[in-house]
Amino acid sequence: MTDWLTPEEWQAVALSLRVSLVATLFSLPLGIFVAYALARWRFPGHGLLNGLVHLPLVLPPVVTGYLLLLTFGRTGWIGGFLDGWFGLVFAFRWTGAALAAAIMAFPLMVRAIRLTIEAVDPKLEAAASTLGASRPWVFATITLPLILPGILAGSVLAFAKAMGEFGATITFVSSIPGQTQTMPSAIYALLQVPGGEAAVGRLVVIAVVIAMGALLLSEWIGRMVARRVGGA
């Protein structure tokens, strides 16, 4: 296998996996929260928040990457703050790649979850509240389990998007082998090379296999969940 891809390419595969997993898992709680807020609450900044969430979709990825560089970069105001207070550095680290992937994938995740939240019958939540469950309990024991399909779908979308994200990532954290060179960056670099197509093909196959695995897993879990809830 090692001669099938160069060690550097394997590194890229491993990094992409890590970046995508971390991006998905870490953005999930916030994604659920934002989806819930957008679905259920009416508040002054509603439209703004909604727009902000969708922004990475509308902007060309390079622009998003550039904005990230300006804000989360070493000299950016959030980046500087996080570095100064928490020692958290995103610039040119794999964490930055994960941040970029998470932000790019965020609208997909939020939408999927929001759609299922909107489909939850508030009457069930009301029933839970009469049984003594406070809002957070209702959320944890009724809403959350009922929106599992959306969480699953949102996660798999986010993971897939994170696996494929290129423009924002390379613009934000560059493409440093072993540190920030994800699979798409590696593919891009290979496309610059004459005769790189074969290696590109191999990486694409790996990306596809990983994504298919994630997809099949999510479908399977989804079916288990559906069976538990027991539709028809």
Next chain:
Amino acid sequence: MTDWLTPEEWQAVALSLRVSLVATLFSLPLGIFVAYALARWRFPGHGLLNGLVHLPLVLPPVVTGYLLLLTFGRTGWIGGFLDGWFGLVFAFRWTGAALAAAIMAFPLMVRAIRLTIEAVDPKLEAAASTLGASRPWVFATITLPLILPGILAGSVLAFAKAMGEFGATITFVSSIPGQTQTMPSAIYALLQVPGGEAAVGRLVVIAVVIAMGALLLSEWIGRMVARRVGGA
């Protein structure tokens, strides 16, 4: 206004709007069909179709664009066929940009619609069938209206994504001012020259305003629909 952006940039704005609208509207029927098939039917190629739909998410956009070039290009097998039989040419045309945008946005659209289809209570469909409605009628009169929120969400996601799509588009149809130079292509070009930031900023603002408009419109329609169905 005309001196705020160059005529070429205004062209790019108009083109992006057209491309995104066409991409969204034309892919909608297929999106609904595929979402329905994935949500409701079990068939041998289920996993494959699902994977295929998600592919543009997983692959770096450049790769998708390249694959489009190979298949839908003038010399590609589908492209050659469509050109020969229907005179339908995608290469270097705005139609190609729309095709690229549609394909990139397709997974988002399908997922959103699929999620709402899965939330439709099959008991309502069964009730409609006992009232004499055949499968297609049930779909048109019960399922379709009930999944409107998903269709709306899917469309707005697709539209936003189409507005921001860059990698696949420029790889597939290049950037020909007035024909295939979309807003993201124009933005990218401006980012390549030192000092282009101001013009980038203006284009970005326009993109954001358009996308916000679409978003607000969709939220508003969604609330109308919800009020008609009468939650709470």
Next chain:
Amino acid sequence: EEVVVFAAASMKTALDDFAAKWETETGNTVTISYAGSSQLARQIMQGAPADIFISANSGWMDEVEKSGLVKDGRRRDLLGNSLVLIAHGRDAGQVDIAGDFDLAGLLGEGKLAMALVDSVPAGQYGKAALEALGIWGQVAPSVAQADNVRAALRLVSVGEAPYGIVYATDAAADENVTIAGTFPENTHPPIIYPAALLRGADAAADEAFYQALSGEAARASFEAQGFRMLD
């Protein structure tokens, strides 16, 4: 020790080749991030941990230098390249690129693939050349602009566009295209790849690699890909 190089994507083959040689020779590690020159320049200006920057044009290097990130006197024009007209296929006919060159007639319905003519260096050089030849006006409507020169090459390579304008280095690397002609040097500004040692480079290896870029081993790698060493 580790040397971090930010280099224009079009240099990948040549630079990888040389870096590998240098690594075995010195035992140091070279880590190279390839991306568009503009992206790399911006990253360096935002504090990227790069030791050496090789840009595909002078403009972005100027920007980096202006922000004071280049070590004093540690910038030089490393490589030169030439601009060629390529045609799809292994045995396309040769053309003579001169004053009354009928490129528009040659193209017919077909497109001329170039990099972005107002922003990507290869495209800017190409546009300048066509203007100098006085045919930009006729050709402009047929130009398909790609986001980088490799993408322009690819358009010709797969036959989507019959002709394209790329660097000689790119043309040499692709079997599916033929160089139909070379643009005279005087039709466009000199094509220069400047290299610079950056402020953050404090290891000995950084300096060594910067120096070695002009060495004989480097020359072999670069020239094999069609670059011209500038001294």
Next chain:
Amino acid sequence: MSLAVSLKHRFGTFRLDVDFEAPAGVTALYGRSGSGKTTMVNAVAGLLKPDAGIVSVDGVTLTDINAGLFVPPHKRRIGYVFQEPRLFPHLSVRSNLIYGARFAGLQDEREFDRIVGLLGIGTLLDRRPSKLSGGEKSRVALGRAILSKPRLLLMDEPLAALDEARKAEILPYFERLRDETGLPILYVSHSPAEVARLATTVVLVEDGRVAAIGAAAEVFSDPGAAHALGLREAGAVLTARIEAQEADGLTRLSTSAGPLLLPAVNGPPGTMVRVRLLAQDVMLATDKPSGISALNVLPARVRDIREGEGPGALVRLEAGDEIILARITRRSASALDLAPGRSVHAILKAVSIARESVGEI
């Protein structure tokens, strides 16, 4: 043969295994919660594909698993009032109501107005189902099924959510459906009064099986079925003819057991009606009583006495061609020295016969 059902189906540990045929009219499925009624109805509607079995309506086979026949629900033309309302949430009440009509062909506006009036939903037509009360929803669901002009009507507890007054308005309509249109109806109900009043045939379902089947008059006057029915609901059904509508609001009826005076039975003289006499509403006297408020005293002969486990006894009486059931205490039976062959008087109050216990034939 209007309806022939033979089904085998398994849901986890529950097994349905029923086989019955019912003539035209209303066939009531009566049985305890979880006994399999809805499962049967679903199979008839084509919403459930049973493991094995046959369903045929009016000689048309709709399901025959062995023969590989399974007509899809929308081609069955079966109206189904589900146990829960199942209204279409995105449609107004009006659109819900006319949903089926478009598939059944022309809409009949007068029929629409009639049903809407009967169900008292005229003021709700432009509302969405989510803004209806529980009983309003179930009324709309009822109207929707009826207006789809089915050739068989399935009703799963259609009146469970309604008040007595509304029930009293709707029951006569069901009778008319049954009698005037000849529409066969499969009717699930927990209310013996409804069943006895409407049903031509009663199917007692117990634990996925048919425990008893027969004409309503038979099943309800069968002391053996009294247990499955619930003792309080045992009773006989008499056939009567309206003789006259009297000035004080009473109706004079004749039966082969003798004349009956009942409060306001609608219909012109000559109309045949069915009268349900609950066993517990019948009192027995050995001497003909006098100075008593009960208007109806029928001479009868004891056919048999069946003593239950409790303090009661069911006495079956012959009166004319009719069978009358009386439920009294064992103590009274022995005090009166009742025995087969003994002549007695069956006493019943005019007002004891509930309106819903009298229906047209």
Next chain:
Amino acid sequence: MSLAVSLKHRFGTFRLDVDFEAPAGVTALYGRSGSGKTTMVNAVAGLLKPDAGIVSVDGVTLTDINAGLFVPPHKRRIGYVFQEPRLFPHLSVRSNLIYGARFAGLQDEREFDRIVGLLGIGTLLDRRPSKLSGGEKSRVALGRAILSKPRLLLMDEPLAALDEARKAEILPYFERLRDETGLPILYVSHSPAEVARLATTVVLVEDGRVAAIGAAAEVFSDPGAAHALGLREAGAVLTARIEAQEADGLTRLSTSAGPLLLPAVNGPPGTMVRVRLLAQDVMLATDKPSGISALNVLPARVRDIREGEGPGALVRLEAGDEIILARITRRSASALDLAPGRSVHAILKAVSIARESVGEI
């Protein structure tokens, strides 16, 4: 004062405007479909914020719109059996049942087993709600609310989907809840039998307003309320004391009106019970009858006679300290020459008094 409700709310054209106070025990909301019962219950539960009004339970104010007070539902400790089951689809029956217990503190396994047994859902515990029959769902919903150990129980037609036998099992349990635990219950039902049996207080709701309110005994023996109740359901409620359980399964009771013999009333001698006598089950005789199967003949005096629009008349009788209502035909009333002050005999069959008409006090 156990429950004080004063509400104003508007839904489109529907206006709710009610104001009543009810003592401890079961308060029944009785009224036609769409009259506003569920709306009232929702406001008590805190699921609906009324436009104006006050709700207080046992002296604790839960809602006071003017004062800006609105205790959220989860802090009210009110168990609510909804009109539709509303089970949690992702939880097993068992988890549905114990859902509320975790918030109420310790679970009581014996109580759990008792409720599960009473409701007959022991074999369903591991199933999902989607695999239950209609009646099974409503039983689980009932169990879920009861097991949440509420301090007020709201029940919106909890027994509508259940068969008679199951109802007969559950009703005594409700009585015990009312009597032993003192749990106040707000009970919506369309069944006058249920209401009369359980209710301490009856609130008649008509079109968003309280049409009548009072002790069950009063409302049901008030000839004026008979119309709102449905004539067939008018009747009196007697207070009785169990004297002896006799060998043949009958129970001997004493009332101030005289002795009564009824089938199997549970309880040791000395227990006080309430007996509901439907007006239509009471026969009147001027002479003391003999040779008759009815075991109970009570001497009484006519207090008043109210003639209805139809052929019937409601006769209010005084017997001891009790009021008894008898519904007879006008024709009988004049045939017997009934008039206020006249002495008569009220005749009632032992078996006419349905089990669900007798309840402990």
